[in-house]
Structure formats: structure tokens, C-alpha cells
Amino acid sequence: MEHFEQLAASIEKGDSANTKALVKHAIGENIPAQDILNNALIVGMNRIGIKFRNNEVFIPEVLVAARAMKAGLELLRPLLGEGSIDMKGKVAIGTVKGDLHDIGKNIVGVMLEGAGYEVVDLGTDVSKEAFLEAAQNTKAKIIGLSALLTTTMPYMNEIIDTLKEADLRDKIKVIIGGAPVTQTFADEIGADGYAPDAASAVDLVESLA
Amino acid sequence: MGKELLFAVFRNKIPERTPWVPFAGVHAGKLKGYLTQEILTDGDKLLESLLEVNRVYSPDGQPVMFDLQLEAEILGCDLIWDKKAPPSVVSHPLAKTRNIELSIPGPDDGRLPIILDVMRNLKERVGNTTALFGLICGPLTLASHLRGTEFFLDLMKDQSFVANLVEFCREVNKNIATYYIEAGMDVIAVVDPVVSLISPKHFEQFLSEAYTEIFAHIRKTDRFSSFFVCGDATKNIELMCRTKPDSIFVDENIDMVQAKMITDAYQITIGGNLPLTTVMLLGTQMDNMKSAVDLMDKMGRQRYVLAPGCDMPYDVPEENVIGIIQAVRDFEHTKAMLQNYTRENFDIPVDLPDYGNLFRPLVEIFTLDSATCPACGYMKKAVDEAQEHFGKKIDTVEYKLTLPENIARAKKMNIQHVPVILINGDIKYSSYLPSRNDLFKEIEGHI
Numbered sequence: 001m002e003h004f005e006q007l008a009a010s011i012e013k014g015d016s017a018n019t020k021a022l023v024k025h026a027i028g029e030n031i032p033a034q035d036i037l038n039n040a041l042i043v044g045m046n047r048i049g050i051k052f053r054n055n056e057v058f059i060p061e062v063l064v065a066a067r068a069m070k071a072g073l074e075l076l077r078p079l080l081g082e083g084s085i086d087m088k089g090k091v092a093i094g095t096v097k098g099d100l101h102d103i104g105k106n107i108v109g110v111m112l113e114g115a116g117y118e119v120v121d122l123g124t125d126v127s128k129e130a131f132l133e134a135a136q137n138t139k140a141k142i143i144g145l146s147a148l149l150t151t152t153m154p155y156m157n158e159i160i161d162t163l164k165e166a167d168l169r170d171k172i173k174v175i176i177g178g179a180p181v182t183q184t185f186a187d188e189i190g191a192d193g194y195a196p197d198a199a200s201a202v203d204l205v206e207s208l209a
Numbered sequence: 210m211g212k213e214l215l216f217a218v219f220r221n222k223i224p225e226r227t228p229w230v231p232f233a234g235v236h237a238g239k240l241k242g243y244l245t246q247e248i249l250t251d252g253d254k255l256l257e258s259l260l261e262v263n264r265v266y267s268p269d270g271q272p273v274m275f276d277l278q279l280e281a282e283i284l285g286c287d288l289i290w291d292k293k294a295p296p297s298v299v300s301h302p303l304a305k306t307r308n309i310e311l312s313i314p315g316p317d318d319g320r321l322p323i324i325l326d327v328m329r330n331l332k333e334r335v336g337n338t339t340a341l342f343g344l345i346c347g348p349l350t351l352a353s354h355l356r357g358t359e360f361f362l363d364l365m366k367d368q369s370f371v372a373n374l375v376e377f378c379r380e381v382n383k384n385i386a387t388y389y390i391e392a393g394m395d396v397i398a399v400v401d402p403v404v405s406l407i408s409p410k411h412f413e414q415f416l417s418e419a420y421t422e423i424f425a426h427i428r429k430t431d432r433f434s435s436f437f438v439c440g441d442a443t444k445n446i447e448l449m450c451r452t453k454p455d456s457i458f459v460d461e462n463i464d465m466v467q468a469k470m471i472t473d474a475y476q477i478t479i480g481g482n483l484p485l486t487t488v489m490l491l492g493t494q495m496d497n498m499k500s501a502v503d504l505m506d507k508m509g510r511q512r513y514v515l516a517p518g519c520d521m522p523y524d525v526p527e528e529n530v531i532g533i534i535q536a537v538r539d540f541e542h543t544k545a546m547l548q549n550y551t552r553e554n555f556d557i558p559v560d561l562p563d564y565g566n567l568f569r570p571l572v573e574i575f576t577l578d579s580a581t582c583p584a585c586g587y588m589k590k591a592v593d594e595a596q597e598h599f600g601k602k603i604d605t606v607e608y609k610l611t612l613p614e615n616i617a618r619a620k621k622m623n624i625q626h627v628p629v630i631l632i633n634g635d636i637k638y639s640s641y642l643p644s645r646n647d648l649f650k651e652i653e654g655h656i
């Protein structure tokens with residue numbers, strides 16, 4: 001218990017070295033990897049997500065916390081084994097073509113990883129063909145699209161059309177986000193969901209998965 | 210005149226009307242049919258576009274170039290270009306090293322000679338009436354261009370590197386400011402959108418001193434300074450004030466009334482924050498007039514400048530800007546016009562001409578008010594010239610939307626935007642000034 005709290009706090013502080021040490025220590029004490037993930041890593045990352053949503057912390061704080069969480073997750077991954085971590089499913093996420101903003105997308109990705117999903121990061125400037133390929137080949141059941149420019153937002157619609165043409169639309173859930181995106185826009189283009197920030201993105205994925 | 214209004218506001222005087230500064234960066238090119246890369250790399254096209262902005266939008270102040278990648282490009286960042294947006298940085302010279310072995314850009318580096326030349330020319334052509342803004346990329350945004358996203362981690366983990374990099378960027382800023390001032394700029398605006406992403410604590414730790422020094426440097430030369438953020442910087446506004454700029458311009462996600470309470474306490478002018486996308490790009494002309502009127506209403510004339518939240522999108526329709534100008538030029542009438550327009554029972558009876566059976570061609574022009582709206586004035590003048598040229602062979606008439614019955618007429622004819630010229634009831638030129646030749650030929654065709 002105490003370990004968990006220390007570990008969560010270490011993630012919140014973004015202390016990668018300490019996080020690694022604490023994870024190793026917990027593993028040494030035979031605490032199951034899944035418990036370390038659920039009761040410490042996810043807890044810490046969640047707290048940061050909520051503070052970020054409430055404007056109590058900002059991008060730099062979130063990014064260091066994300067790095068610490070990744071460092072911890074790296075150590076746990078071999079122990080979690082395919083089965084358990086895959087249980088919650090795969091999400092492929094990318095910033096759409098013409099758009100290079102990836103800070104928000106990356107934060108969403110890390111928060112989802114923190115929540116136990118496997119995240120395939122497609123990067124930035126991602127074409128509809130690449131999203132289609134991800135839908136066909138990665139086993140991702142949810143695809144996340146990010147756009148920060150009003151000029152690249154409409155491309156989300158094209159991606160949805162591409163999935164439709166390939167007869168994949170009803171097998172894949174599409175969620176969208178990015179500062180200029182709204183729920184209204186999501187409804188308009190027939191996306192399955194929209195979230196205004198990373199913490200809500202996790203809730204959204206939970207509700208769809 | 211225009212520029213004096215703006216200066217009066219910066220000096221804490223109450224102007225006779227609110228000054229207005231359209232941030233026509235990439236959008237300037239649209240007015241002349243040029244894409245972004247053309248105006249941001251070709252001085253002649255840039256100058257031509259900026260003169261057009263000056264003519265059609267009659268700004269009290271106007272920026273010369275809105276490209277936050279200009280300095281980064283000189284310092285070794287690769288750019289990719291977009292047709293209708295500013296270029297983007299795609300590589301970072303400091304991505305893999307913390308050795309800041311970069312030199313301060315000189316006036317002959319990169320695209321600086323082009324921009325300095327345009328500044329001097331523009332100063333000569335419109336500098337008597339319009340305040341010219343030289344925009345520089347602020348230290349935090351420049352630092353993140355040079356280092357990439359890693360910079361945000363450095364903020365937490367390598368504070369001495371951050372301090373050194375910000376210091377370098379501060380020196381770049383001061384030097385560029387000097388070049389721009391020597392080229393005739395009246396206002397130096399430091400634009401730093403990344404400021405909206407960091408905490409007040411980091412602002413204080415890394416930026417307060419740098420900014421104070423930059424603004425002091427500008428003040429020494431007797432020019433005005435601005436701090437632009439672009440993004441939700443609510444939590445940093447107070448700290449920004451303490452760095453002592455003459456003005457702060459903020460984006461649409463900021464509550465202006467609350468922000469003004471803070472800036473007022475420091476006697477600093479605040480500018481903004483017409484919504485770029487929902488209103489300027491996608492709204493109607495009426496939406497734009499309303500947005501401008503509402504802002505001016507709640508902000509008052511002291512220490513306030515009407516402006517977009519940030520660089521205007523390329524495709525903003527001209528008539529939307531024209532609507533805003535009308536609100537600036539004739540606040541009271543525009544307010545009344547808007548009330549008329551939104552009134553629910555709007556049935557003033559109007560008789561439309563029998564367009565199919567006219568004796569001679571009828572040229573109608575709908576304006577906001579040709580006396581105050583410059584674009585309306587130009588179009589009205591074209592119609593007057595046609596009347597003079599064709600004499601009794603045509604009829605012309607102007608309908609100003611300042612009168613309720615003319616609004617009723619516009620509504621009945623389904624006119625959405627003004628100024629607009631119609632011939633025999635058909636819309637021919639909407640917010641677009643035809644050449645004398647074209648207009649005359651068009652009319653000729655109806656005689």
C-alpha cells in the first residue's frame with residue numbers, strides 16, 4: 001500500500017529514476033505486476049490528468065509524468081504478458097494529415113496506456129490510407145484522430161469515409177479530439193465520440209471498449 | 210489619424226473611437242490572390258498585399274508579416290510550407306544537443322532583407338496614417354522551435370539549459386526588434402503562443418526577466434511594445450503585465466472583462482479577441498458586426514484595441530472584415546442596425562422593382578454606409594462613375610443598411626453580405642470591387 005502511494009507520487013512528480021527504483025522494489029517484493037500498474041502507475045497518471053484538466057498543472061508537468069510512467073511501464077510489460085494487458089484492447093492514435101501538432105495526442109496516448117490500453121502511435125501528418133492500414137492490420141478496435149488546425153479538421157471526415165468504403169466502419173470505433181474540435185463537429189461527421197481533454201478521453205474509451 | 214488613435218490609447222488617453230488592428234498575416238495574400246509562400250518569400254507580393262489590406266480594411270494599425278518561423282529558419286530549423294497557413298518548423302537544430310552554438314541573426318540573414326525592405330516601403334506609403342507592427346517570435350516559442358518538444362521536459366529537468374536558451378532567444382529578440390525599429394516600425398509585438406502552455410511558476414522563473422528586458426529595450430527607442438499570446442493565457446496575464454509592455458493582445462478563449470481588470474490595474478492596454486474561426490471565418494457579416502459591437506460595448510474606449518484573437522485565417526471572407534470596420538467606424542448606427550436586423554417582427558412593406566420590365570438597366574448598390582465603410586465607399590464610387598459615364602441610359606440607387614426599410618429590402622431580396630452591386634436584380638459583385646472596365650462592360654450588356 002505504502003509502496004503504491006510512493007510510486008503514484010513519484011509519477012506525479014515526474015521522477016523517472018525514482019519510479020524505476022520503486023517499481024523494481026515492488027517487483028522484488030512479489031507484488032503482482034497488474035496490481036502495481038492499477039494501484040500505482042495508473043493512479044499517479046490519473047491524478048496528473050485531473051490536475052491538468054483543472055489547470056493546476058501544465059504541459060511540462062504532464063510530459064515529465066508521462067515519461068516517468070512509461071519508464072515504469074517498461075519494467076512491468078514483460079511481466080504483464082500479452083494476455084492481461086491486451087484485455088483492455090488496442091487503440092491506434094494519430095494526428096491527421098497536414099497537421100504536426102502532437103503534444104495533445106501524445107498526452108492522450110500516454111493516459112490511455114496508463115489506463116491499461118495498448119496504444120499504437122501512428123505519429124503526425126497521418127494519411128487516410130495509413131489510418132485504414134492501421135484499422136486493417138493492428139487489431140485496434142478504436143482509432144483516435146487528433147487535429148489542432150481548423151484547416152485539417154475536415155480531413156477527419158475523409159478518414160471516416162475511407163473506413164466506410166473499406167466496409168470497416170461498423171467494426172471500428174472512431175474518436176476525435178484537438179482544441180478546435182467539438183462534440184457538434186463529431187456528431188456532424190458521424191464519429192463515435194469526442195473528448196475535450198486527455199482524462200475525458202480515457203473515460204470515453206472506457207465507455208466504448 | 211488612425212495611428213494617433215492607437216497611440217492615444219497606448220498613452221492612456223480616451224480616443225474618440227476604438228482603434229482597430231486587423232491581424233492580416235496570411236490573409237493579406239488572399240486579397241491579392243497570392244498563396245502564403247508567395248507573400249512570405251516575395252517582397253513585391255507582400256507589399257502589394259499589405260497595401261491592399263491598408264486600402265480595404267483601413268486599419269489604425271497593421272502587422273507587416275505574421276510568421277513566427279522567420280527567426281527559427283535563420284537559426285537552422287527546416288520549414289515546410291502550406292498554401293494557406295504559415296509555414297511549420299519540422300526540424301530542430303538543438304534536438305540532440307544542449308550546446309547552443311548559434312549566432313544571433315544579422316539583418317542580411319534569411320528572409321530578413323525582404324521583410325526589412327517591405328517595412329521601409331510600407332512606412333513610406335502608409336506610415337503617416339497607419340501604425341506599423343513588427344512581429345517577432347517570442348523567446349519561449351523560439352526556444353521550442355530550436356529544441357523541439359523535448360524543451361518541455363527541459364523546463365522540468367534541466368533548468369540551467371533552459372535559462373541559457375531563453376537568454377539566447379532574448380538576445381535574438383532584442384536584435385530583431387532593433388532592425389525592425391530602424392526600418393520604421395511603430396510597435397514591436399513579441400508573439401509567444403507557447404506561453405499559454407506553461408505555469409505561472411515557470412513564467413516567473415524563466416521569462417519574467419527576459420521579457421522585462423525586451424520591453425525595456427523597446428521603450429528606450431521610444432516605440433511601443435505589445436505582448437501577443439494566441440491561446441488561453443489567463444493564468445499568466447498578471448505576470449505578463451509585470452514585464453511592462455505597453456499592450457497585451459489575447460486570444461478568443463480569454464474572458465476579456467476579467468482580463469481587462471488585471472491589465473487596467475497596471476495601466477496596460479488590452480487588445481483582442483474577435484473569434485477567428487467561429488465568427489471571422491465561418492460567421493456571417495452580421496455575426497461579425499455583432500461580435501465587434503459586443504466587444505466594444507463591454508470593453509469601453511479606455512485602454513482597449515479591437516483586434517482578432519490571433520493571425521486571421523487565410524479564407525476569412527472580406528465582407529466579414531468589412532462588417533467589423535463598419536462597427537468600428539459607426540458604433541452607434543451599427544448597434545441600432547443590428548437591433549433592427551434581429552427584431553422578430555420585421556415587416557416593413559417594401560415594393561421591389563419589376564425587374565423583368567425595366568425601361569433601362571437598374572444598378573443597385575447595398576452598403577453598410579458608404580460614408581463610413583471604406584469598401585462600401587469604393588464600390589459606391591464605381592457606381593457613381595458608371596452613372597456619370599452612361600448618363601440617362603441607366604438608373605442607379607444606393608440602399609444604406611442604416612435604415613430599417615433598407616434592411617427589409619435586403620432581406621426580401623435575400624442579400625446576405627454587403628457591399629453588393631446588383632444589375633436588374635441580380636447580384637453581380639459581392640464585396641468585390643470590379644474594375645471600371647468590367648463594370649462598364651457588364652452594364653453595356655444590359656442596355
Ligand code: B12
Pocket residue numbers: 059098099100101102103104105107108143144145146147148149150151175176177178179180194195196197198199201204277294295296297298358402403405406439440441460486519520
Ligand atoms: C505548440 C503549438 C505549435 C507547435 C507544435 C509542436 C508539437 N510538436 O505539437 C508548433 C510550433 C510546431 C506549431 C506549428 C503550427 N501552429 Co501551432 N500551436 C501550438 C500551441 C501553442 C499549443 C498546442 C498544444 O500543444 N496544446 C496543448 C495540448 C495538450 O492541447 P491539445 O492539443 O488541444 O490536446 C488536448 C485535447 O484537445 C485533447 N485531444 C487532443 N487530441 C486528441 C485526440 C483524441 C482522439 C481525443 C479523444 C482527444 C484529443 O486532449 C489533449 C490533452 O488534454 C497552439 C496555441 C495554443 N496556445 O493553444 C498553437 C495553434 C494550435 N497553432 C496554430 C497554427 C496556425 C500553427 C501553424 C499553422 C503556424 C504557426 N506556427 O502559427 C503551424 C502548423 C503546423 C502544422 N502543419 O501542424 C493555431 C491554429 C489556428 C487554428 N485553429 O487553425 C494555434 C491555435 C495558435 C493560434 N492561435 O494561431 N504550433
